[in-house]
Amino acid sequence: MSNHPGLSNTFSSTGEKFVWSKDSLNSIKMIISRYPKDRHQSAVMPLLYLAQEQNNNWISIECIETIAETLNMPKIRVTEVASFYSMYNTRPVGKNLVQVCRTSPCWLRGSNKITNTICKETKCQINETSGDNLFTVVEVECLGACSNGPMIQINNDFFEDLDEENTKIIIDNIKNGKPNKIGSQKGRRSSENA
Amino acid sequence: MTDTSLIKIKINNKELEVDKNLTVMQACEIAGEEIPRFCYHDKLSIAGNCRMCLVEIEKAPKLVSSCTMPLMEGMSVITNSEKVNAGRKGVMEFLLINHPLDCPICDQGGECDLQDQAMYYGFDKSRYSENKRAVDNKNMGPLVNTIMTRCIHCTRCVRFATEVAGVPELGMLGRGENAEITTYLENSITSELSGNVIDLCPVGALTSKPYQFKARPWELKRTDSIDIFDSVGSNIRIDSRAEEILRVTPRTNEDINEEWISDKVRFNYDGYYQQRIDTPYIRKNQRLQISNWDETVKVLTNKLKASQPLALIGELVDVETGYAVKKFMQNFGEDNVECRTDNQFIHNNLNSFRFNTPINKIEDSDLIVLIGTNPKIETPIINHKIFKAYNNGAQIFNIGENISLNYETKYLGTKLSELENEKFLKNIKKSKNPIIIIGSSYLNNLKNVHTYKSLISFSHQFKLITKDKNNLNFLNPFASRIGQLLIGNTTKNHCEPFTKLLNQKFDTVLSFGSEKIADSSFDSYYRVYFGHHGDEGAMKSDLVLPTPLFTEKNGIFVNIEGRPQEARKCHNPIGSGKEEWVILKKLSQNLSYDFEPNTFDELREELFKKHPKLFEFQEIIHEDSSEPFVVEDILFEDCKPLKLIENFYMSDIISKNSVTMAKCVEEILDKPLMEKSA
Numbered sequence: 001m002s003n004h005p006g007l008s009n010t011f012s013s014t015g016e017k018f019v020w021s022k023d024s025l026n027s028i029k030m031i032i033s034r035y036p037k038d039r040h041q042s043a044v045m046p047l048l049y050l051a052q053e054q055n056n057n058w059i060s061i062e063c064i065e066t067i068a069e070t071l072n073m074p075k076i077r078v079t080e081v082a083s084f085y086s087m088y089n090t091r092p093v094g095k096n097l098v099q100v101c102r103t104s105p106c107w108l109r110g111s112n113k114i115t116n117t118i119c120k121e122t123k124c125q126i127n128e129t130s131g132d133n134l135f136t137v138v139e140v141e142c143l144g145a146c147s148n149g150p151m152i153q154i155n156n157d158f159f160e161d162l163d164e165e166n167t168k169i170i171i172d173n174i175k176n177g178k179p180n181k182i183g184s185q186k187g188r189r190s191s192e193n194a
Numbered sequence: 195m196t197d198t199s200l201i202k203i204k205i206n207n208k209e210l211e212v213d214k215n216l217t218v219m220q221a222c223e224i225a226g227e228e229i230p231r232f233c234y235h236d237k238l239s240i241a242g243n244c245r246m247c248l249v250e251i252e253k254a255p256k257l258v259s260s261c262t263m264p265l266m267e268g269m270s271v272i273t274n275s276e277k278v279n280a281g282r283k284g285v286m287e288f289l290l291i292n293h294p295l296d297c298p299i300c301d302q303g304g305e306c307d308l309q310d311q312a313m314y315y316g317f318d319k320s321r322y323s324e325n326k327r328a329v330d331n332k333n334m335g336p337l338v339n340t341i342m343t344r345c346i347h348c349t350r351c352v353r354f355a356t357e358v359a360g361v362p363e364l365g366m367l368g369r370g371e372n373a374e375i376t377t378y379l380e381n382s383i384t385s386e387l388s389g390n391v392i393d394l395c396p397v398g399a400l401t402s403k404p405y406q407f408k409a410r411p412w413e414l415k416r417t418d419s420i421d422i423f424d425s426v427g428s429n430i431r432i433d434s435r436a437e438e439i440l441r442v443t444p445r446t447n448e449d450i451n452e453e454w455i456s457d458k459v460r461f462n463y464d465g466y467y468q469q470r471i472d473t474p475y476i477r478k479n480q481r482l483q484i485s486n487w488d489e490t491v492k493v494l495t496n497k498l499k500a501s502q503p504l505a506l507i508g509e510l511v512d513v514e515t516g517y518a519v520k521k522f523m524q525n526f527g528e529d530n531v532e533c534r535t536d537n538q539f540i541h542n543n544l545n546s547f548r549f550n551t552p553i554n555k556i557e558d559s560d561l562i563v564l565i566g567t568n569p570k571i572e573t574p575i576i577n578h579k580i581f582k583a584y585n586n587g588a589q590i591f592n593i594g595e596n597i598s599l600n601y602e603t604k605y606l607g608t609k610l611s612e613l614e615n616e617k618f619l620k621n622i623k624k625s626k627n628p629i630i631i632i633g634s635s636y637l638n639n640l641k642n643v644h645t646y647k648s649l650i651s652f653s654h655q656f657k658l659i660t661k662d663k664n665n666l667n668f669l670n671p672f673a674s675r676i677g678q679l680l681i682g683n684t685t686k687n688h689c690e691p692f693t694k695l696l697n698q699k700f701d702t703v704l705s706f707g708s709e710k711i712a713d714s715s716f717d718s719y720y721r722v723y724f725g726h727h728g729d730e731g732a733m734k735s736d737l738v739l740p741t742p743l744f745t746e747k748n749g750i751f752v753n754i755e756g757r758p759q760e761a762r763k764c765h766n767p768i769g770s771g772k773e774e775w776v777i778l779k780k781l782s783q784n785l786s787y788d789f790e791p792n793t794f795d796e797l798r799e800e801l802f803k804k805h806p807k808l809f810e811f812q813e814i815i816h817e818d819s820s821e822p823f824v825v826e827d828i829l830f831e832d833c834k835p836l837k838l839i840e841n842f843y844m845s846d847i848i849s850k851n852s853v854t855m856a857k858c859v860e861e862i863l864d865k866p867l868m869e870k871s872a
Contacts, residue, residue, distance in 0.1 A: 002372070009367040009374055061379070074362035076378040083367040 003127040004138050005093050006086035011061045011079065018062035020070070024050050028070065041073045044081050048088050057097060057155075058089040086140070093136035094129045096174055098122070099153040103142035106149035110163070114150045115139065117164045121171040134175065147191040148184055161186040204270040218260040218271055219247055227273045230282060230311045232289075232396045233348035234261040237453060238357060244289070244348050246311065248281040249273050257281040279315075286315040292327045292371075293397070294343050301339075302398030304411040308346065329374055335382025336857035337389055337461055338400050345399035347373050351391040358454065359385035360581045360600035375399070382862045385600075386574035386842055389460040393443060393453070404461055404854050405441045409433075417764035418445060420751050421459040422510050422673035422744050423846060426553065426575045427753030428455045432463075432745060437765045439463045439745060449554050449812075450753065456574040457858070458842065458849055465852030466743055469728045472769025475738040482738065487770065490737055491777070495784040497702060497720060497737075502526065504700040507533035507683050508707030508725070509672040509846060512749025512761065513808060514794070516678045517801045518775035519706055525787045529685045532695055533678035535710040536838060538670060539637035540679060541646055544817040548676055549576075549754040550664035551629055552814060557582035559665070561625035564603070565610065566594035566835035567633025571842035572671040573754070576631075589621060594636065594835050610636075610645065610830035613652060622656050627665070630658060634670040635836040644829055651825040670754065671839055677752035680815070681805055705731060706774060707741075709847060724774055727847040741774050742767035743848075748794065750808060756815040758808045 020028065027050055028043075035042045044067065051063040059082050068075040082088045089097070100115050115126070118137055124130035126137055145151045148160035152167075159170055159182065166185040173180045200211040205225040212221045217240070219229050232244035242262035249260040252270035257278065260271070272278060290312065297303045329342040347366065352375065355364040361384055363377050377383055383391075392402050414433035421428035428451035433441045442463055444455040474490040475482040505523050507516055516533070523531045534540070540547040556562075556579035569577040577599070584590055584601040592603040593612050606612040622628050630653065637646065649666060650659070658665040670676075678684070685695060702720040705711035711721055712730040723735035726743045744751075746767040752758045767773075775797055782789035791797035802809045839845040841863070843855040859865050 007368070007372060009372060009376075011379075074356075074378075076363055076365035079378060080365045080367060084369050 004086060005058070005089040005091050005127065005136065008090045009083050011059070011064065011090050013061040016062065018051065018055065018060065018066040020066065021054055024054055041071050044071060044073070044078055047071065048078070048082055052088060056092065058092050094133050096135050096154050098135055098137045099140045099143065100137065101141070101143045101149065101151050102139045105146040106151060109149045111150040113164055114152065114162050114167050117167045118152070118171060121168055145191070148188065157182045160184045161188060201265060201267045203265055203268065206271070206273055212265065214265055216265055218249060218251070218258070218263040218265060221265055222249070222260060222271065222273055229260055229273065230315065231261060232307060232346060233350060235350055235394065238350060238353040241349050241353065244346065245285045246282060248278060248285065250275055250278050282315045283317070286312060287317060287321070289346050290316065290320070291322050293346065294326065296344070300344065300398040301401040301406060306398060307396035327371055332376045333380040333382065334377055334400070335388065336854065336861045337403055337457060338383065338391060339403040339406055340400055342374060342399055344397050345375055346397055347375065348396055349375070350394045350396070351375060351400060354391055354394055355383065355385065358390070358578060359387045361385040384862055386456050386570065387454050387578065389457045390444070390454045402441060404464060409435055409440050414440060415764065417762050419745065419764070420759045420761040421455055422751055422761065423458045423462065423849065424456065424573045424671050425673050425675065425754040426450060426573050427673065427751060427757065427759050428459065428575055429759070430455055430459060432764050434764045439466060439764065449552070451575050454575065454578065458845070458855070461854045462849040462852040464854055465848040465850070466745060467768070468851040468853070470768050471726060471728050471732060471738055471740040472771065473740060474770070477736040482733070487772070490739060491780055491784065494722060494737060495781060498781065498785060501702040501720065502700045503530065503702040503704055504695065505531045506535055506703060506705045506708035506710055507531065507674065507678050508705065508709065509674050510744060510848070511674045511678065511707050512744065512751055513677040513681060514749055514797055514801060515706060515774045516674070516683050517681055518778050518797060520681060520683055521789065522778040522782060522787070525785070530700070531683045532685055533675060533683045535708055536635060536836065537638040538634050538675065539646065540684065541643065544680065544756055544815065545664060546646070547634060547668050547670065547679060548756045549667045549669060551667055553579060553755055556580060556629065557586060559583045559627045559629040560588045561591070561622060561628040562588055563591045563593065563613070563628070563630045565630065565632040566636030566833065567631060567669050568597045569631070569669065570599050572633070572669065572839050576669070591618065594633070609832050611832070613830060614828070628656060628658055629665045629667065631667045631669050633835060634668045635838045636833050638836055644825070645831040645833070647825045648828040648830055651828055671845070673751050676754060676756055677750065677758070680752055680808070705735070711735060724777070726771065727851055729847050729850065739777060740769055740771040742771045746771070747773050752808070756817070757813065758811055758815070760811055
């Protein structure tokens with residue numbers, strides 16, 4: 001079985017009850033209002049995402065229990081959804097979740113090299129978290145930016161048109177707390193011809 | 195109402211007319227074509243994920259899974275072409291990719307759907323050379339054993355837990371190759387019906403823990419019998435080898451238990467052989483000592499010559515035994531046999547103490563009132579039917595203790611007078627088919643009949659009782675009770691509680707499996723215990739006579755609806771146990787009383803002559819609803835409900851002695867039976 005934090009079927013506990021923050025509670029109200037009254041359980045996916053955002057980018061057993069309580073649905077049903085989708089992490093990840101695309105277009109353009117560079121720079125193996133808890137590196141399938149490959153996603157941002165050099169700069173910037181340029185690293189707008 | 199008009203279709207070029215709401219698979223079954231399947235089950239929702247039921251449909255470019263496909267006018271279905279066969283073979287090859295080749299050590303071997311169907315659709319050797327997947331086994335409690343590598347992800351168990359048992363605790367985690375069936379955090383399943391997932395599992399992934407590695411299906415002798423551990427009378431099949439019962443499984447009976455049985459009857463059979471009374475005992479020098487039949491019968495004969503005996507009938511006693519007891523006790527006078535040791539309230543006819551709504555009609559109700567009863571632990575099958583009604587949109591109200599059930603109930607309060615609560619009256623007036631279920635213990639301490647008459651009046655008023663139905667139900671959890679009351683094993687003054695009997699001049703008490711004999715009110719009596727399990731009742735008795743268990747003799751039990759059914763013998767009694775009527779005949783001879791029947795069949799014949807209604811097995815005994823009591827002032831007295839059963843897994847003498855049931859109490863109810871030494 002893959003050791004990808006989003007594809008594991010085992011969940012861990014923090015030992016502390018997960019309580020919705022005020023902002024989350026406001027969002028929940030809005031999200032639930034989108035669904036018909038007796039179909040409020042459909043909100044389980046946005047709520048999982050919300051819980052993950054609030055809980056340092058991973059879903060704990062306590063998150064599941066709180067969501068089940070909020071939506072009045074069985075805990076196992078929430079667990080099923082959380083374990084099905086790879087974007088819900090079932091164990092703690094580093095501050096920056098680095099997802100390297102390895103599907104054919106990116107791979108043809110050298111995604112192996114990007115992976116190797118990232119592993120070397122962050123000093124952590126694939127599916128592992130670095131010692132300083134700054135990075136977790138995972139390999140993923142197509143993220144939908146094929147014409148700008150190779151590319152990676154760090155938390156919510158895409159970084160495209162990568163090579164070994166600019167990848168190293170991105171990682172160094174994160175390490176030093178400096179801002180990064182999001183999107184193409186070669187000055188392309190959107191996916192116009194290179 | 196759904197439109198049930200017929201449409202014309204063709205199956206394998208045979209024309210037929212079927213209900214248009216059916217699926218292709220159901221139509222094929224009507225046409226007599228067998229469709230292989232793993233995930234489809236007619237009691238569960240349709241999932242369509244095993245793909246084994248592929249058929250060819252004219253004008254459809256690809257094979258179609260027949261269980262999910264609705265019928266259409268003029269549809270032509272082919273179930274036996276080359277293409278269908280090849281498709282199913284392909285599906286089977288995929289199913290077998292990750293299925294281990296461990297049939298020789300698998301408990302399902304010999305009765306496995308996958309094994310059977312692989313004989314038709316499987317290849318003789320595998321073309322798969324990659325690594326097979328292995329899955330960790332999951333904990334599902336003390337009853338269900340899991341070998342999850344064998345799982346083919348049909349999700350029958352998940353659907354059963356959610357839709358039938360009403361405990362959404364099972365689920366499928368992950369996806370694709372990583373998909374795994376598990377309970378939430380691997381907790382035990384908390385349902386009283388959890389054992390049924392074992393029968394549902396088409397492979398050997400979920401098997402019985404107590405039956406593990408015990409036997410192969412072809413070694414077992416099948417005996418059809420009846421569940422006597424609650425009053426529903428579920429139909430069971432007992433599998434035994436030589437003189438030992440190895441497992442209990444359900445028999446389908448659409449009128450009662452459908453395809454399910456409770457965990458108690460399925461798993462408490464190890465209790466049949468624990469703490470058995472295998473030889474007569476007699477009290478000498480304050481201690482029970484091993485004796486023999488000659489001595490004990492002689493002592494008992496002498497005792498009975500000069501005493502006034504009282505007979506108590508227990509909860510697991512068949513009708514024939516009850517009849518023999520009644521016949522014997524007539525020699526000593528009247529009013530000396532009693533089965534209502536819990537003071538059950540009864541009135542003038544059968545309808546005053548049975549479950550009047552047929553069990554398979556409960557689900558048609560739109561409003562159910564539970565009064566002083568917990569159907570979940572008293573009768574799990576009836577609870578399932580209430581759950582079905584709930585799923586169909588019925589409102590469930592509860593009066594008495596505020597119990598938690600696996601469906602939503604509206605709690606009205608502790609008093610019976612809550613029936614006249616205005617909000618509730620509004621609901622019951624709107625309801626088309628309301629049902630009241632009263633735990634019979636709720637009326638146990640009734641001081642006058644007025645409350646009962648008021649209930650009848652109330653039921654007439656709100657159309658619970660009409661010419662063609664009677665929805666006022668009395669729920670008693672004991673299997674023997676209805677049968678014993680039918681043949682009149684109770685004192686004449688029905689409304690009097692049992693304790694009144696004790697004021698009369700009895701000095702000897704004969705208990706036929708009733709533990710009530712251990713009660714301190716009998717301390718001054720000479721106590722004789724006829725039974726199969728040594729518990730408190732036998733311990734306190736002066737004379738103990740071994741009798742066979744329900745699996746060791748034939749016997750009729752009348753279920754809570756008033757439906758006589760037969761439990762059959764599957765092996766000889768343990769030790770020197772003798773059937774009760776044989777002992778009573780011997781005593782009659784010694785005392786020179788009449789006891790004509792010489793064989794069990796003759797006894798039964800006599801019983802049928804006196805009570806011809808018992809002869810019609812499987813038919814609900816009809817009894818006209820009594821004349822409506824017109825009570826001007828409906829008055830509901832407050833009753834104090836007695837909890838007849840507090841612990842589902844240990845409700846009777848047999849399950850109390852079962853190791854499996856003890857494990858259930860520890861692991862599922864989380865109640866340690868004994869302090870564990872550190």
